Amino acid sequence: MTDFPFPGGAWRTGALFLGLFANAAQTVFAAETEETLRGAYGAFLKGRYEDAASGYRYLETIGAEGAAPAANMALIARDSGKPEEALSLWLKAALLSPKDAFLWNQRGWSYLSMERTREAKEVFQEAFKVSSGPADAAEANFGIGLALELEANLKSAVRSFEIAGVHNPYLAPAAMDRLGRLAARMKRWRPAEIYFKQSLERDPRQPETARRLAAAYEELKSPKAAWLAYKFSLDMDPSDSEAIKRFDTISRYLGERPERLMPARRLARPLLSKPAPPPDSPRLRVALFADGRGEPAHLQRFFFIAGADFKIVDARLGEINRGQGYQQWEISYLPQTQTIEIRDAHQQLQYTTKQAFWIEPVDSGASVLIKTPILNDFKGVDSGDRELRGRIEVAPTPYGFHLINELGREEYLYSILAAAMPAGSPPEAMKAVAVVQRTRLEKSIRPAGEDSFRNDVCDSSHCLVYLGVSGERAEATExxxxxxxxxxxxxxxxxxxxxxxxxAGTTEEGVRDRPGSGPGIRSVSELELLTHSVPERSFYCETSALSGASWSRWARLLDGAELRARLGKEKDVGRIRRLLVTRRSATGRVEAIELEGPGGKVSVEGASAVSEFLDPGGIRSNLFTLQPIYRGHILHHLIVWGAGSGDGRGLCVAGALGMAHLGKDARSILVHYFPGSDPRGLPALPPQGDEVSGGTPRQGSAATGPDSKRSRSRAREIRERLRRKAKERGAPEN
Structure with a gap:
């Protein structure tokens, strides 16, 4: 008979005490593990890699988290520029979790980063075998393709990149770009053209791909197509010296005015025939024809047609002329005298001046159509025709003149809201974004002044894209x-x-983009997995079919030589031996990097500076991880695995679309993304039941109308299915 340390029936009390003690010990162990995880990840975000590695080594020592400590330490070693140490840790992690394709893929990249292409191919093949989803399978084939390319086995590499592009739409743009480069290396220019175009169709934010497409067109003796491709590349990266050189060279030999080649908007007459009186709102000054840096172009000439009778008003002299609506007038700059001429519909000279003046329709709400503008430099500028509400100011400069559109802020919102939202967006998402844009304007615009050169905002993506009436849509205006x-x-x-x-799941302010609450990213491996994996459909930003695949996940394969060339403009440290992230925000977004070469170290500080250094115009967000590929201990390639688009601050447009599709109103959307905020001035909505509005969620069809019983029934089915799926994934229910 077993002896118990407690007399008689007291053994039951003792057993209960031991059980409680064990539970308490487990609670303490779990709390200690969680605290160590937080501390290690916090150190990683601040670039204190050795402190982070110490935390994960402790977790490994106490047997916590399975293969995770080894994976975390491997990623820290990689990001510290220690590929040999990273490889040994990936071996350990894969042994602890042999069916995890993600771990096998990272082990393959580790081999590849050390020029061990044979082992890399074998490991990537194993990753493909054990993969249970398209993301891991596609990444494995992408790795095999790159290994074959580094071995100069180009034809075999083609097949692997093709499979990668088919398996994963998020990796397809990078795979197609690589196929285009392989075709170019083999002098197969027509396939190269096709691959580059397919890559840009899937993700237009790739200036380097556009430049390579232009080079392919040059080889195909298509100078006009090459000129357009270089123009597209320079729209995203105006600082690309090689593209500028080729662009200018082709421009000189085209035999016609280059701007005539552009597929720009050309409008015959104003469309706003019966304008409604505009809402009362403060005035706003918009600099027109601005480039990606917000700098307005200098114009030489343009034609205009007003949608109503108009007046010409000199800034100093007052009204000096009037004209009839729907007649085409011309304004041109004379460089010899540095004067501006105004000619009427019969080409009769009406006024000559060196002062600022404006064109103003007599009828409130009428528009002015700007036609066929001639710009001094149209690189990075949308030079299409545009119909604009309000008045148009002509401000002389030493090189021509600037155009400034002055209109009410509410009228301005018509166009920028349409540009910010996909066609067919749900009304409640539109309303929520309209409130955000109005608030942003109200907060940022300074009081109006008298300086004719002053503008509040520009019309390019540097501020918010604005095309006037030409870019408006009825649902946005409503x-x-x-x-x-x-x-x-x-x-x-x-x-x-x-x-x-x-x-990509979490805003920069820490708002989780899903129903309820839940933990965010807690470790280095979770951050890495986020950038490699297919996004979870439980997130609001993944609910709507209107959000593009490239909004969510993207990849770039950068050349080490090109990174060195960009770095050399500031300080030439020689060939890059190490590139590491030195600081991330609390949500994992990169804020600073450091590069090291024989000539020393260089730091790049600030999210914008980092993205402009890595791939000017091509980095969609700073939520990314980096995989270096070395040759002879020199950085040969840098793979950027990215998630999300934009800086992550404030309202997530994709998430607003998803929430509206799930029946949330504008107020709910705003309070979700701005917790504790007070949305004022929103109209109250009449109760309409539990319905999905305005489009098609990814998980099902939308309701056909608020009064349809079938619509409401279908909406309830969709939401119930979403709840079940969220519960299966472990996500909290709404």
């Missing part, structure tokens, strides 16, 4: 009109309100 004056407040004050395209 959303603005239904929220006129509505803004966001915090503690009684107007708040700082921002927006971005896609948050």
């Amino acid at each position: 959303a603005v009109l239904k929220t006129v004056g509505a803004k966001l407040f915090w503690g009684g004050d107007l708040m700082e309100a921002q927006q971005h395209v896609h948050c």
